Amino acid sequence: MRLVEKILAKVDHLPAVPAIVQQVLALLSDPDFSFQRVLELVRLDPGITADVLRVCNSPYFGLRREITSLEQALTYLGANQIVELVLSSKVVSLYRASQEGYRLSRGELWRHSMATALLAQRLGQRTGFKDGPTLFTAALLHDVGKLILAEFVAEKFSEIEKLVRDQDFSFVDAERKVLGVDHALLGAAVARKWNLPEPIAHAIAFHHNLGPATKYRGLVRLVVLANLLVVNLGLGSGAQGLAAPVPPGLLKELGMRTRDLEDLSLELKDILDQAEDLLAMAQ
Amino acid sequence: MGKKIIVGVGDLAVSDNRDAELVTYSLGSCIGVVIHDAVAGVGGLLHLMLPNSSLNPERAKRQPAVFADTGLPLLFKSAYKLGAKKGRLRVVVVGGSQVMDSSGYFNIGKRNYTAVRKIFWRNNVLVDKEDVGGNVNRTVTLEMATGRVWVKTNGKETKAL
Numbered sequence: 114m115r116l117v118e119k120i121l122a123k124v125d126h127l128p129a130v131p132a133i134v135q136q137v138l139a140l141l142s143d144p145d146f147s148f149q150r151v152l153e154l155v156r157l158d159p160g161i162t163a164d165v166l167r168v169c170n171s172p173y174f175g176l177r178r179e180i181t182s183l184e185q186a187l188t189y190l191g192a193n194q195i196v197e198l199v200l201s202s203k204v205v206s207l208y209r210a211s212q213e214g215y216r217l218s219r220g221e222l223w224r225h226s227m228a229t230a231l232l233a234q235r236l237g238q239r240t241g242f243k244d245g246p247t248l249f250t251a252a253l254l255h256d257v258g259k260l261i262l263a264e265f266v267a268e269k270f271s272e273i274e275k276l277v278r279d280q281d282f283s284f285v286d287a288e289r290k291v292l293g294v295d296h297a298l299l300g301a302a303v304a305r306k307w308n309l310p311e312p313i314a315h316a317i318a319f320h321h322n323l324g325p326a327t328k329y330r331g332l333v334r335l336v337v338l339a340n341l342l343v344v345n346l347g348l349g350s351g352a353q354g355l356a357a358p359v360p361p362g363l364l365k366e367l368g369m370r371t372r373d374l375e376d377l378s379l380e381l382k383d384i385l386d387q388a389e390d391l392l393a394m395a396q
Numbered sequence: 397m398g399k400k401i402i403v404g405v406g407d408l409a410v411s412d413n414r415d416a417e418l419v420t421y422s423l424g425s426c427i428g429v430v431i432h433d434a435v436a437g438v439g440g441l442l443h444l445m446l447p448n449s450s451l452n453p454e455r456a457k458r459q460p461a462v463f464a465d466t467g468l469p470l471l472f473k474s475a476y477k478l479g480a481k482k483g484r485l486r487v488v489v490v491g492g493s494q495v496m497d498s499s500g501y502f503n504i505g506k507r508n509y510t511a512v513r514k515i516f517w518r519n520n521v522l523v524d525k526e527d528v529g530g531n532v533n534r535t536v537t538l539e540m541a542t543g544r545v546w547v548k549t550n551g552k553e554t555k556a557l
Contacts, residue, residue: 347424
């Protein structure tokens with residue numbers, strides 16, 4: 114079997130995404146979406162409620178009173194936020210491992226992913242992007258392909274590193290050149306295998322390479338920028354370092370300048386300072 | 397190893413504890429400035445994020461270590477308070493790398509480095525060693541007992557500066 118086939122075969126062996134994630138995401142794309150249905154689903158899983166309540170009370174949300182029920186959480190934080198916490202609480206279990214190939218110890222990839230999701234959320238608010246939960250979920254899962262690719266990156270590490278070091282390859286391009294597939298494309302395969310909505314698979318596929326993304330471009334470019342800002346801060350970037358490409362024209366398309374990047378970096382600092390409960394969920 | 401003092405993003409620490417280690421993780425475009433006075437046994441580490449406090453003066457007041465122009469004076473003054481002397485300080489600068497951007501918008505690392513050099517030049521501070529630029533992330537550690545500075549690059553190669 115060719116290496117790339119061997120890698121793709123691993124997608125089938127990844128644990129299934131918890132059913133509730135699909136159900137919640139399916140509800141969101143339903144025009145008659147009712148939060149009551151989400152609450153009914155969540156109640157079937159006591160672990161989620163406990164997680165959501167714990168995180169709701171973290172300094173990040175700055176609530177003045179203690180939240181003790183999902184209904185209260187809904188009142189104070191709104192439906193989208195609760196849905197995002199529910200998804201996080203289920204997805205985190207997949208991230209409770211180290212990815213040695215990327216030199217990421219346990220919890221680091223989650224920290225990187227959650228920081229990206231929280232920053233994407235703020236970017237979405239800033240730019241008036243409507244579908245918050247899709248943006249959050251796409252950003253949270255953008256590196257899901259690394260869960261599988263890590264062992265293959267480890268095997269071929271010296272070849273990948275050589276391309277990055279000597280030939281100015283970005284890490285993701287070097288992955289594709291050496292392994293036949295990169296973590297972004299592989300991640301999209303995972304998302305499709307899990308039956309996640311297509312915009313999410315799309316954003317994962319193109320999070321390093323905005324160029325070919327024509328559909329859902331508004332979503333994809335926010336995920337691209339959020340990830341770049343987190344990588345720029347060196348956060349959970351592991352062996353990849355800062356060897357991540359900035360798609361040409363990205364900032365122009367977003368109507369942003371260097372000053373906006375600096376403002377957003379300060380927002381990222383606030384996330385790091387205040388959202389430890391969320392960032393450390395996989396540790 | 398003694399006590400590990402972790403310096404967060406946009407923060408700083410000084411110490412006169414010879415058993416301590418000052419560490420800051422994941423310097424990407426940020427810059428870590430390490431100072432150490434071996435005679436006084438005083439050291440400090442600043443993890444600055446951005447070049448200039450004019451971006452957000454209110455933030456600079458609240459979190460001066462975020463910016464080069466407010467963080468550096470605070471780092472040096474805090475070390476002087478513990479007995480460090482300017483003439484004896486060894487200064488090491490680490491970080492300031494970049495993501496791969498041909499358009500130049502993501503040049504925060506380079507601008508951070510320029511800001512630090514400018515401030516040092518104006519204040520007659522000589523930099524002893526530096527490890528800056530490129531597309532890597534760096535973790536930096538100051539060993540207070542020896543003044544040795546360790547840099548770990550992309551989570552692996554560790555070298556002394």
